[in-house]
Amino acid sequence: MPKVKHRHSKARGRKRRTHYKAVEPAMGVCPECNKPKMPHRICLYCGYYKAVKLRHFETIEERESKRGRKVQ
Template sequence: MAVPKRKTSKARRDKRRSPNMKMTAPGLCICPQCHQPKLPHRVCPNCNYYDGKSVINEVTEAPAEA
């Protein structure tokens, strides 16, 4: 069984890990209805449109129980 002869230093260990830790910004596109940035292939959080159609209906208050 292979066993390391010496402890791996923090600099050597972190040098190996650093390229995999980079975060990338999400790709944004512009909503054709309200012209606000949104994530691609998702319903616009501002106007609730997707592919030119209203997808999410506005939530209305339910009548009060008497």
């Protein structure tokens, strides 16, 4: 197994970590219900994708109402 020969400075580690950052997810707007949705994905609020309603898709509202919760 290789061994680490020397410790490196705090600055070196910090410089490396300057490249670690959270990426903001790309968001679009659903043309059916105008709620935010991710591009190339089904709308979670109305279950539409490219103007087609997916029959066996359970929307957030349907799922939450089953559990007795309400979506704002």
